[in-house]
Amino acid sequence: MINLYLDSSDKDVVVDLLSTGLFKGITTNPVILQKSKHTFSDLPDIYKWAKNAGAEEIFFQSFGSDKKTIIANAHKILKISPEIIIKVVANPEGIAACRELSKSGVKTLLTAIYSPIQAVIADTAGADFIAPYLGKMQDLGRSGFDEVTQMHNILSTTNSTTKILLASVRDIDSIVRMSQVGINHFTISPELAKDILNDEASNAAIKVFNEITGS
Numbered sequence: 001m002i003n004l005y006l007d008s009s010d011k012d013v014v015v016d017l018l019s020t021g022l023f024k025g026i027t028t029n030p031v032i033l034q035k036s037k038h039t040f041s042d043l044p045d046i047y048k049w050a051k052n053a054g055a056e057e058i059f060f061q062s063f064g065s066d067k068k069t070i071i072a073n074a075h076k077i078l079k080i081s082p083e084i085i086i087k088v089v090a091n092p093e094g095i096a097a098c099r100e101l102s103k104s105g106v107k108t109l110l111t112a113i114y115s116p117i118q119a120v121i122a123d124t125a126g127a128d129f130i131a132p133y134l135g136k137m138q139d140l141g142r143s144g145f146d147e148v149t150q151m152h153n154i155l156s157t158t159n160s161t162t163k164i165l166l167a168s169v170r171d172i173d174s175i176v177r178m179s180q181v182g183i184n185h186f187t188i189s190p191e192l193a194k195d196i197l198n199d200e201a202s203n204a205a206i207k208v209f210n211e212i213t214g215s
Contacts, residue, residue, distance in 0.1 A: 002179060005057070005187040007167065009036045009046050013190040018053040020197070025057035026050050027131075027167070027187040029087060029111065044080050051081075059109060061087035062097070070097035074106065085128065087111045090118050095125050102126030109165060114142075119151040123160040129185070134178070135168035145174075149181050156182065172196055 003024045008014050009032055017023055028046070033039060038046065043060055050058055058081075062074040070093060074086045085107040088094040098108045102125060109129035110122045114137055122130045132151060137144035148166065155162055165185040166178055172195060175186055188196075209215070 002184045002186070004193070005059075005165070005185070006190060006193060007032060007187040008190050009033055009038050009042075010190065011036075011046075011049055015049065015053040017190060017193050018050070018055055021054065022197075023055075023193065025055040025059070027059040027087075027165070029061045030063065043077060047080050047084065057085060058083075059085045059087050061089075061111065064097075065093065067093045067096045067100070070094060071100060074101055078106065083107075085109055087131070090122070090130075095121055098122075098127050099125040102128070111167070113151070114140075114147070116147060116150040116154060119154045119160075119162070119164075123155065123158065123162045127162050129163050129165045131165050131167040131187070133168035134166055134174060135170040137168075145177060148178060148183065152182050 004022060006014050006017055006023050006026045008026065009028045014026060033042070047058055060077050062070050062077060064070040064073055070088055074097070077084055077086060086101060087109045088098045089112050090110045095110065098110055102108050107128045109131055110125065110127045111131040113130045113132040119130055130151070132148050134144040134148060137147055148164065152164055155164065163185055164183055165187055166183050167187050169175060169186055169188050169192065175196070
């Protein structure tokens with residue numbers, strides 16, 4: 001089953017999209033929060049309205065320059081709800097924090113993933129998810145599709161429980177291509193979410209139906 005998430009904390013657009021029942025939840029990070037003029041202190045409110053709108057899974061990112069601080073901030077977030085999935089960055093301190101959080105039963109995601117070896121590290125750390133940045137890989141001149149396919153093959157052939165939640169997805173073709181190799185978790189912008197719900201040819205056919213039926 002394919003799971004789609006909204007990479008946004010903009011209530012005005014996210015609530016409407018969640019109401020379709022097609023999106024499993026929301027993902028956020030400091031950049032996403034800043035874009036919607038939110039801060040760490042707004043997380044309880046974001047969690048509340050997202051859950052009320054139908055989000056099943058909500059990802060909030062912990063932060064800090066060392067393992068201890070990342071873990072401490074993660075537990076502050078978990079006071080909102082123990083169901084929240086904690087995102088941590090894929091550097092040495094973040095990976096160590098991920099390992100400790102995962103061992104204690106916290107659901108985790110390692111973010112800012114750029115290379116297949118990081119999928120190996122994430123599995124070793126017990127991460128529930130990794131978030132490879134497809135579009136940003138391509139910006140760096142890398143073959144993002146090949147890199148993510150390698151990550152998928154590593155996790156699949158080793159029977160890992162770590163799942164790929166593909167991020168930095170910029171167009172419909174990327175979703176289609178990655179779905180064909182077995183990626184089934186995507187987080188996308190509200191703008192892309194609206195695009196995938198509308199097809200020009202379908203809309204033209206629907207217009208004819210409506211004209212005939214007077215709808």
